Amino acid sequence: MITYEECLELSDLTADEVDAIAEHEHVTSMxxxxLGHYMITHDGEQKxxxxxxxxxDKAEREKNYQHAEMLRKVLKHFIATHPEHHAKKAA
Known part of the structure; x- marks a missing residue:
C-alpha cells in the first residue's frame, strides 16, 4: 500500500499546498x-x-489573520517553485 507521504512526494506539492486545495475543495488530503497533481501535470498551476x-480571502473575511498569513507564505512558495505558468504566459 502506498502511504500519504509517498503520494505527497510524487505530487510535486507541499503538505501546505495540499491542505489549501483540500480546504478549498472540501475534500480529504489524499x-x-x-487533484493537485493532476492540475500540476495539466497546466493547472494558475488554478x-x-x-x-x-x-x-476567506481567512481574512473570517478575521483569521494567522491562517491568512500562513496561506500567503504557501502562495509565495508555490509561485517560486512552480514558475512554469509564468514562463508559458511570457512565451
Whole structure:
C-alpha cells in the first residue's frame, strides 16, 4: 500500500499546498493530492494559485489573520517553485 507521504512526494506539492486545495475543495488530503497533481501535470498551476488566493480571502473575511498569513507564505512558495505558468504566459 502506498502511504500519504509517498503520494505527497510524487505530487510535486507541499503538505501546505495540499491542505489549501483540500480546504478549498472540501475534500480529504489524499483526494487533494490527486487533484493537485493532476492540475500540476495539466497546466493547472494558475488554478492552484487561484485556490490558495481564495483561501486567503476567506481567512481574512473570517478575521483569521494567522491562517491568512500562513496561506500567503504557501502562495509565495508555490509561485517560486512552480514558475512554469509564468514562463508559458511570457512565451
Amino acid at each position: 483526494i487533494a493530492i490527486a 492552484i494559485k487561484s485556490i490558495i488566493m481564495d483561501d486567503i
